[in-house]
Amino acid sequence: MKVYILLADGFETIEALTPLDILRRCGIDVKTASITDSLEVISSHGLKVQADTLLSPEVADGEMVILPGGFPGYVNLRENQKVLSLVREYFEAGKYVAAICGAPTVLKEAGVANDKKITCHSSVLDEMKGDYCCTCADVECDGKIITGKGAGLSLPFALRLAEILTPASVVDKVKQGLQIV
Numbered sequence: 001m002k003v004y005i006l007l008a009d010g011f012e013t014i015e016a017l018t019p020l021d022i023l024r025r026c027g028i029d030v031k032t033a034s035i036t037d038s039l040e041v042i043s044s045h046g047l048k049v050q051a052d053t054l055l056s057p058e059v060a061d062g063e064m065v066i067l068p069g070g071f072p073g074y075v076n077l078r079e080n081q082k083v084l085s086l087v088r089e090y091f092e093a094g095k096y097v098a099a100i101c102g103a104p105t106v107l108k109e110a111g112v113a114n115d116k117k118i119t120c121h122s123s124v125l126d127e128m129k130g131d132y133c134c135t136c137a138d139v140e141c142d143g144k145i146i147t148g149k150g151a152g153l154s155l156p157f158a159l160r161l162a163e164i165l166t167p168a169s170v171v172d173k174v175k176q177g178l179q180i181v
Helices: 013-025 057-061 073-078 081-092 104-110 122-128 151-165 168-177
Strands: 002-007 029-034 040-042 048-050 064-067 096-100 139-142 145-148
Touching: 002 013, 002 057, 013 029, 013 151, 013 168, 029 040, 057 081, 064 081, 064 151, 073 081, 073 104, 081 096, 081 104, 096 104, 096 151, 104 122, 139 151, 145 151, 151 168
Parallel strands: 002 029, 002 064, 064 096, 096 145
Antiparallel strands: 040 048, 139 145
16 A cells, blocks of 8 residues: 655645654555655745655555645645646545645645535635535544644544554554554
């Protein structure tokens, strides 16, 4: 199983790296993909991260794509036509699409999942209402669309992704190692 996390300049650090960490602890092959022309991507707080790959056709081969928020990261994601095409491709193929914070706006821009329940950051809530059933839950899972509210909920978001992709026993061991249970 392969998961890709898309990184745009201005991404929220913990919204990208928490799922990366948790899913790798669960034994999942997770790769970061820069949507820029460079492997180096700079977070919204100035952290330089070296992505594993550039956004390319191989990124469509995953089982899940994760879209972190952060400003202006989520705006950079939703303004990138390759990202929008990839999100549509994953959605239409019945693969998992996960987005947190402002990144659910990428789903809207891609024109997918309009009938799904989602959650998102309060700063984009008005933008999402009308097209989506916004539950304001911490983490929302509706079919293969998983959304998270914001940076402070990155760990519950990441654990929910792990629960979807791996057996409960694996997630439980990771939680024990992190002193969550």
